[in-house]
Amino acid sequence: MNVQVVGCSHHGASIAVRERLAFGPEQTSEALGKWRDAFSDVEGVLLSTCNRTEIYAASQSAPIPSLEEIGGFLARFHQLDAREIVPHLFVNSDEAAVRHLFGVAASLDSMVLGEPQILSQVKRAYQAATEREVTGPLLHMAFQAAIRVARRVTVETAIHQHRVSIPSVAVAEFARQIFERFDDKETLVVGAGEMAEETLRYLRDEGVRRITVVNRSFERACDLAREWQARARPWEELHAALVEADLVISTTGSDKHVVAIEDFRPVRAARRERPLFILDLAVPRDFDPAISDHAEVYLYSIDDLQAACRNNRVLRDKELPQALRIVDQETRRFMAEMYHRATGPVIQQLREGWHKLKEDELRRLMNRLPNLDERARAEIPQSFDRLVNKLLHPPLESLRDESHEGVPHGLLDALARLFRLRD
Amino acid sequence: MFSRVQIFCFLASYTVALVLEASRLWFRSGIRGAVMLGFVVAGWIAHTLYLYNSAIAAAAAGQSPLSSNQDWLLLAAWVMVMIYFYLACYHPATHFGIFLLPLTLGLVAAAHLADSKPVAREPATKIWGMIHGASILLGTVSVLIGFAAGLMYLEQADRLKRKRQPFLKLKLPSLEWLQTVNGRTMLASMLLVGVAVASGIVLKLLSSGQDSPKVPWSDPVIFGTIAMFGWLLLHVIIGVFYRPIRQGRKVAYLTLVSFIFLVALVIMFVSGKHGETAANALHALPDPARSAFQPDSTRQARWGSFPRKGGLA
Numbered sequence: 001m002n003v004q005v006v007g008c009s010h011h012g013a014s015i016a017v018r019e020r021l022a023f024g025p026e027q028t029s030e031a032l033g034k035w036r037d038a039f040s041d042v043e044g045v046l047l048s049t050c051n052r053t054e055i056y057a058a059s060q061s062a063p064i065p066s067l068e069e070i071g072g073f074l075a076r077f078h079q080l081d082a083r084e085i086v087p088h089l090f091v092n093s094d095e096a097a098v099r100h101l102f103g104v105a106a107s108l109d110s111m112v113l114g115e116p117q118i119l120s121q122v123k124r125a126y127q128a129a130t131e132r133e134v135t136g137p138l139l140h141m142a143f144q145a146a147i148r149v150a151r152r153v154t155v156e157t158a159i160h161q162h163r164v165s166i167p168s169v170a171v172a173e174f175a176r177q178i179f180e181r182f183d184d185k186e187t188l189v190v191g192a193g194e195m196a197e198e199t200l201r202y203l204r205d206e207g208v209r210r211i212t213v214v215n216r217s218f219e220r221a222c223d224l225a226r227e228w229q230a231r232a233r234p235w236e237e238l239h240a241a242l243v244e245a246d247l248v249i250s251t252t253g254s255d256k257h258v259v260a261i262e263d264f265r266p267v268r269a270a271r272r273e274r275p276l277f278i279l280d281l282a283v284p285r286d287f288d289p290a291i292s293d294h295a296e297v298y299l300y301s302i303d304d305l306q307a308a309c310r311n312n313r314v315l316r317d318k319e320l321p322q323a324l325r326i327v328d329q330e331t332r333r334f335m336a337e338m339y340h341r342a343t344g345p346v347i348q349q350l351r352e353g354w355h356k357l358k359e360d361e362l363r364r365l366m367n368r369l370p371n372l373d374e375r376a377r378a379e380i381p382q383s384f385d386r387l388v389n390k391l392l393h394p395p396l397e398s399l400r401d402e403s404h405e406g407v408p409h410g411l412l413d414a415l416a417r418l419f420r421l422r423d
Numbered sequence: 424m425f426s427r428v429q430i431f432c433f434l435a436s437y438t439v440a441l442v443l444e445a446s447r448l449w450f451r452s453g454i455r456g457a458v459m460l461g462f463v464v465a466g467w468i469a470h471t472l473y474l475y476n477s478a479i480a481a482a483a484a485g486q487s488p489l490s491s492n493q494d495w496l497l498l499a500a501w502v503m504v505m506i507y508f509y510l511a512c513y514h515p516a517t518h519f520g521i522f523l524l525p526l527t528l529g530l531v532a533a534a535h536l537a538d539s540k541p542v543a544r545e546p547a548t549k550i551w552g553m554i555h556g557a558s559i560l561l562g563t564v565s566v567l568i569g570f571a572a573g574l575m576y577l578e579q580a581d582r583l584k585r586k587r588q589p590f591l592k593l594k595l596p597s598l599e600w601l602q603t604v605n606g607r608t609m610l611a612s613m614l615l616v617g618v619a620v621a622s623g624i625v626l627k628l629l630s631s632g633q634d635s636p637k638v639p640w641s642d643p644v645i646f647g648t649i650a651m652f653g654w655l656l657l658h659v660i661i662g663v664f665y666r667p668i669r670q671g672r673k674v675a676y677l678t679l680v681s682f683i684f685l686v687a688l689v690i691m692f693v694s695g696k697h698g699e700t701a702a703n704a705l706h707a708l709p710d711p712a713r714s715a716f717q718p719d720s721t722r723q724a725r726w727g728s729f730p731r732k733g734g735l736a
Contacts, residue, residue, distance in 0.1 A: 155453050158592070177583055180599040273667035275598065295584075296671050304586045 002063075003138060005097040006070040006089055007047075007054030010111045013088040021074055021085065023048035028125070031077050032132040038073060039065055043136040045143065047104070047125040049118065051111050056101065058138035067091045098142060099331045105146035106153040107160070108323055113316055114159040119150045142334070149330045156326060159319040162312035166305045167199035170279050171206060173308055175247060178277050178298055182207040188245035189213045190238065191252030192224050195281045199249050200228060212245070214238050216252070239263060243270040248278040250286040258286040268294060279305075332404070340403040346412050347396060349421045358388050428472045430497075434531050436466025437504070437524055444520030448592050456515055460508070467504050474501065486541040487552075492692060494541075495556055496534035499563045503527040506568060517594050522571035530567075537693045555622040559648075562615035566678075566685045569608030573678035576601040580672060605674045612681060613655035620652045643691045651684040 008017060023031055028046050035044045035055075041062035047054045055074070057064050065073070068082070071089050075082035092100045103109045105122045126143040129135045135143075154160050179185055187208050189196050192215055200211070211230035215221035218234050225232035233241050242248065242259070252258055259267075264287075278299045280287045285301055292299035362384055366377070395415060402408035415421065443459040446452075474497060478488030489498060507523040579595045595601070623645065658677055667673060 152453070156451055158451060174583065176597060177579060177595075178598045180597045180603075273671060275671065292584075295580075298583050300586065308586070 002060070002094070003056070003058040003097045003142060004064045004091065004093045005054050005056050005100055006067055006091045007052060008088045008090065009052035009054070009109065011109075012090055017085075017088045018051070018053065020078060020080060021048075021053040022050070023053065025124075025128070027077075028128050029132060032129055032134045034077065035073070036132065036134050043129075043139045044134045045125050045129040045139055047122060049121045052104070052109075054104075056097070056139060056142070058136070058142065060136075060138060064093075095331060095335050098145075098334055099327060101142060101146045102149045102327045102331055102334075103324075105150040106323060106327060107150070108153070108320070108327065112165065113320065114162065116160055119147070122146060122150075138338075141338070145330065145334050149327060152330070153323045153326050157319040157323045159316055159323050162316045162319075165198075166281070166302065166309060167195060167202050169305050169308045169312065170199055170300065171202040173312075174298065174300055174305075175203065175277055175279075176206065178275060179246065182247075183209050185210065185246040186244050187211045187247045187249070188241050189224070189228075189230070190248065190250040190258065190286060191215060191254075191282065192220060196249045196251040197228075199279060199281070203247070208247075212241050214241050239267055242267045242276075246275070246277065248276065248287075249281065250278065251281045252286050254282065254286060255284060257284075257288045258282075259288060259291065261288045261290040264288070264291045264294075268297075271296075281305075336404045339405075339407045340400060342407040343399045343403060343412060346415055346421060347399065350395065350415065350419060351392065353419060353421070354388050354392060358384050428469050428476060430473065430531060430535055433466040433470040433473065434528065436462045436469060437528055437531070440466065441520060441524040441528065444518060444524060447518060448521075456511075459520070460511060463504065463508055463511070467501070467508065470497070470501050470504065474498065481541055490541040490552070490556065491539045492537040493534045493539040495560050496530050496537050496689075496693075499560050499567075500527045500530035500534065502560070502564045503530065503567060506564070514596065517596055519571075521593065522574055523568075526567045526571060530563075533689055533693055551622050551626050555619055555626060558615045558618035558622060562612055562619055563685060563689075565608045565612040565615055566681045569605055569612060569678035570682035570685075572601050572604040572608065573675040573682075576605060576675040577672065580675075602670055602674060605678050606670075609655065609674065609677060609681070610659060613652070613659050616648065616652045616655055620649055623648070644688060647684065647688045647691055651681070651688065654684065655681065 008021060010018070013021075023046060028048060031046055032044065035042075035046070039057070039062075041059055042064060043058045045056040047056070053074070055070055057070070067089060068086060071086035072082045074080075074089075075085045100109070105119055107114050107116070107118045110118050122143070126135070126139075126147075129139070175182075182203060185208065187200070187203060187210060189200065189211060192213070200208070211225075211228055213221045213225045213228070213230050213232050214235060214237065215224070215232075216235050218232065221232040221234075224230065238258070242264075250258065273296045275296045275298065278287055278291070278297065280299060280301045283302060287299055289299070289301070291297055362381055365380065366372070372380075399408060399411060399415075402411050440459050440462040443455055443462065447455065474489060474494070477494060477497075481488040481490070489495075503523060504527055507519060507527065510517070510519040510523070575595045576598060578593070579598055579601065583598070
């Protein structure tokens with residue numbers, strides 16, 4: 001079997017290199033077309049994400065392009081010098097390539113272990129290659145198995161459950177535990193830090209639509225509001241905005257509390273004890289911690305979230321060995337299937353040859369015994385069939401057993417010589 | 424073959440499902456969910472067959488089917504299992520069973536202790552009895568669901584306030600979802616218990632003026648049900664004017680109080696003679712009214728060979 005992966009990832013290539021080799025969706029489609037022109041007998045799938053660009057190549061008979069050839073292909077597409085690119089590329093073949101694909105799909109090779117987006121990216125890459133008719137039986141099998149492995153890792157381990165970045169923990173582990181839906185919630189952003197923007201991105205994925213920005217500089221608030229399709233309000237209306245809000249993300253650079261407990265009391269009275277989720281991502285904190293004493297207020301500081309991230313990292317690391325075991329198990333199973341496929345032609349010849357012998361002998365016997373009754377005429381062919389199947393069973397089982405360790409060339413050769421099978 | 428189904432069959436199935444549900448807190452497994460639902464479905468089928476057999480036996484003996492205290496408790500448990508099955512299928516990651524299955528098992532256990540004498544006969548005249556019983560049954564389910572949601576709310580809210588990891592791997596719905604369920608079950612409980620009280624009054628009026636045993640107003644079950652209705656009504660009325668009582672921990676605590684009322688009522692129901700007295704009260708009435716609550720003292724004798732008498736054996 002010939003399967004190979006050539007590419008670069010966050011493990012060995014800097015972001016500068018990855019950016020130069022990245023493919024957008026349209027470029028991917030174009031590149032697959034060019035792949036088909038350049039390597040017509042070789043199946044290909046191009047996977048490009050922010051952390052990796054990889055080309056999976058496979059062929060049952062034709063030689064697989066070398067690292068230099070694929071490096072040259074990538075360089076030509078991006079109009080780069082191949083000599084600059086090739087040193088940053090890695091190559092894995094056969095079992096290592098399959099293991100790599102399974103690990104990537106299961107998010108065990110991701111920068112953030114267990115991040116869920118990679119599986120959909122793998123599916124999209126496979127779908128794009130299938131649409132451009134660049135895939136064939138080998139990569140179909142490999143990618144479908146990879147998707148199955150990823151699902152198995154998801155079901156049998158908790159590796160995807162534990163978020164490790166502060167915004168994702170804030171949203172997945174806390175906000176989603178408080179609110180069932182977000183499209184009817186009012187989100188208030190106080191200040192404008194990078195972390196607020198990232199958190200907002202996660203919240204948008206969850207369905208947040210109504211966003212209000214309050215900033216000391218109203219102009220800056222307006223700029224952000226335009227960028228996020230939000231509404232800007234002047235700083236003086238912070239307390240009024242707090243009354244309306246369901247979620248608050250605060251990231252001002254203030255050196256004292258922006259909302260003290262005394263300020264919050266009238267806000268609370270006006271809110272009529274509606275639940276309020278506050279993510280205080282500022283250091284020093286924007287919200288007086290005493291506000292958290294109110295039963296309906298869920299206030300999280302950056303320290304709380306970091307502690308949750310640390311816990312999750314430990315929990316996730318505990319799940320990694322089990323996930324790797326699944327990948328290893330599935331890789332061995334997949335390779336055994338692939339090796340066994342290689343024995344297909346010999347098995348087919350063996351079956352056909354023995355069944356032909358059976359048919360000849362049966363015909364001869366029936367001619368010699370013309371007076372047999374109907375029951376005997378039905379019973380004898382069945383008996384011959386059973387005999388042939390029983391004779392075939394041991395060599396086929398031996399072939400299957402030997403296929404676990406690789407293509408059983410020795411056994412295939414012996415069978416071919418013993419039974420005079422032709423190539 | 425199906426006539427040999429006993430309470431133990433589905434009690435055991437639900438117990439296994441509960442054990443499997445609890446094991447989710449410790450370790451993960453690819454096939455456990457299917458096995459767990461398999462046990463729930465198997466138990467539910469046995470449960471259904473048991474109720475079916477009970478109804479057939481009652482009909483054969485000239486009784487109203489599914490009208491004993493035991494039947495009503497088993498029907499409430501049957502509805503609870505359906506609700507659990509729905510939730511387990513649509514929210515497979517959430518541990519509803521930890522809260523709902525023990526309540527179901529409690530109902531089945533209470534049913535085992537409850538009287539199996541029928542309360543009503545002659546279907547043509549039992550409409551008020553049916554309304555009374557059905558509203559009590561659904562009200563019971565509503566209070567139990569509210570109680571489970573209340574417990575889940577308090578655990579979830581406490582975890583989020585303390586910023587702690589879930590207990591073991593317990594996964595619960597969001598606070599918003601739980602609060603909605605709490606609010607709706609409180610309203611539904613009030614309406615259903617209200618219907619039960621109203622239909623009970625109608626039944627009492629039907630039996631008045633007759634020279635027969637009557638259900639006294641001081642019957643603890645009547646007193647308890649009216650008190651529970653008053654409590655639920657008061658909560659709904661206050662909630663109209665004071666919104667905070669309908670949200671957060673407050674509504675969760677209120678569902679717990681409703682559950683305490685319910686437990687007290689079930690104990691009185693199981694240990695008392697409410698249904699029997701009601702039936703006796705109508706015994707002397709002219710048809711059609713009296714037949715709604717007339718017990719058949721021969722029913723148990725006729726069930727001598729029926730497996731349900733074996734109960735938990």
